[in-house]
Amino acid sequence: QSVLTQPPSVSGAPGQRVTISCTGSSSNIGALYDVHWYQQLPGMAPKLLIYANTKRPSGVPDRFSGSQSGTSASLAITGLQAEDEADYYCQSYDRSLSGVLFGGGTKLTVL
């Protein structure tokens, strides 16, 4: 059972905007540990999509954005494209566990 909670699935039509939430607690996101987001395409290794809550690594389109507030974080994807269909994971550090946490993952379906 993940301590970072994500919706199992979200969907949207091409061109639309979707958001994926990640809810944590006072020992991880609420303790101001950064949230990072990963995209995992089918059969592939995960790829860093957003780091330090809001930053995009080189090469990641600005259609992807992150935010954080309190004990939660969100990933927004605008201008949805078929190639965005993938699993998305949030990640943070938890001081109670002295370790890294992943959310349970969210499957994005592009309708």
Next chain:
Amino acid sequence: QVQLVESGGGVVQPGRSLRLSCVASGFTFIDDAMHWVRQAPGRGLEWLAVISYNGGNKFYANSVKGRFTISRDNSKKTLYLEVNSLRAEDTAMYYCASDRGGTGTTTLGFAYWGQGTLVTVSS
């Protein structure tokens, strides 16, 4: 070109051991903390362990503490994971990943990932 190449997976009987390796190239290995993450078939990502840039700090997920051991050889740019007393539920793809948060006491995000090595525990 950054590469992380895992090896050492395979089919293993319950109760046996394996040593997984991850060879790095194309980035400054000695600056980064290194992690192991696994993904069971059809399931999400599970963080397993981290080792700091110099090997001084090691932390484990509760689910593998006492059975798995992480280590690194900076002279060989290689990360290891010793997995003991394997169980059916350890069947998964095992990934190594690098982290600029070099101390292992937080994470700056896993910038680089390998393609994984598959471990199947079956009699």
